Amino acid sequence: MQAVNRGRDHCYNRAVPLAERVRALAVSALVMAAVLWPLTWHADRDSFPLSSYPMFAHNRRSAVLTAVYAVARDARGERRYVPPEVIANREVLQARAVLDRAARGGKKGVAILCGEVAARIAAGQGGAPLSSAVEVQILRGRHDAGRYFDTGELGEEKVLGRCPVTR
Numbered sequence: 157m158q159a160v161n162r163g164r165d166h167c168y169n170r171a172v173p174l175a176e177r178v179r180a181l182a183v184s185a186l187v188m189a190a191v192l193w194p195l196t197w198h199a200d201r202d203s204f205p206l207s208s209y210p211m212f213a214h215n216r217r218s219a220v221l222t223a224v225y226a227v228a229r230d231a232r233g234e235r236r237y238v239p240p241e242v243i244a245n246r247e248v249l250q251a252r253a254v255l256d257r258a259a260r261g262g263k264k265g266v267a268i269l270c271g272e273v274a275a276r277i278a279a280g281q282g283g284a285p286l287s288s289a290v291e292v293q294i295l296r297g298r299h300d301a302g303r304y305f306d307t308g309e310l311g312e313e314k315v316l317g318r319c320p321v322t323r
Contacts (some may be wrong), residue, residue, distance in 0.1 A: 219301040224255040226273055228289035242273055242282045258318055266294045266317035274321045294316045
């Protein structure tokens with residue numbers, strides 16, 4: 157059986173009317189224009205659902221990150237980062253918001269959160285990695301991400317509060 161070349165006017169086993177081909181071309185052109193349109197915007201403009209992805213389009217001014225976080229220390233002084241579900245819940249950004257709010261609350265806010273986290277660890281939350289913890293610290297750290305990922309070196313840390321894990 158020999159294949160029959162029906163040319164550009166056929167699709168599978170049927171002829172494609174000119175109107176349908178024009179409509180397909182117009183829809184394709186509109187979709188391409190919508191995808192490329194953000195490239196014409198100013199670099200700082202961003203709009204849903206069309207985006208120029210400015211968070212990836214610009215160089216960061218600095219790789220230094222300042223964050224508030226919690227660590228648990230064992231009797232030997234070894235530290236383990238307290239996971240988000242022990243601080244608030246499984247959502248990392250919500251745990252970060254809880255830590256930031258406690259830090260903004262000053263010593264009282266940090267003491268309350270520190271005590272809650274220590275009580276959760278004492279009750280067994282955090283599992284085996286935190287089972288030997290004797291102290292919780294709430295820290296504000298300023299770290300150079302490049303240096304940390306290259307060498308493991310931590311930056312400056314300030315202890316905002318500390319409390320014992322009482323079992």
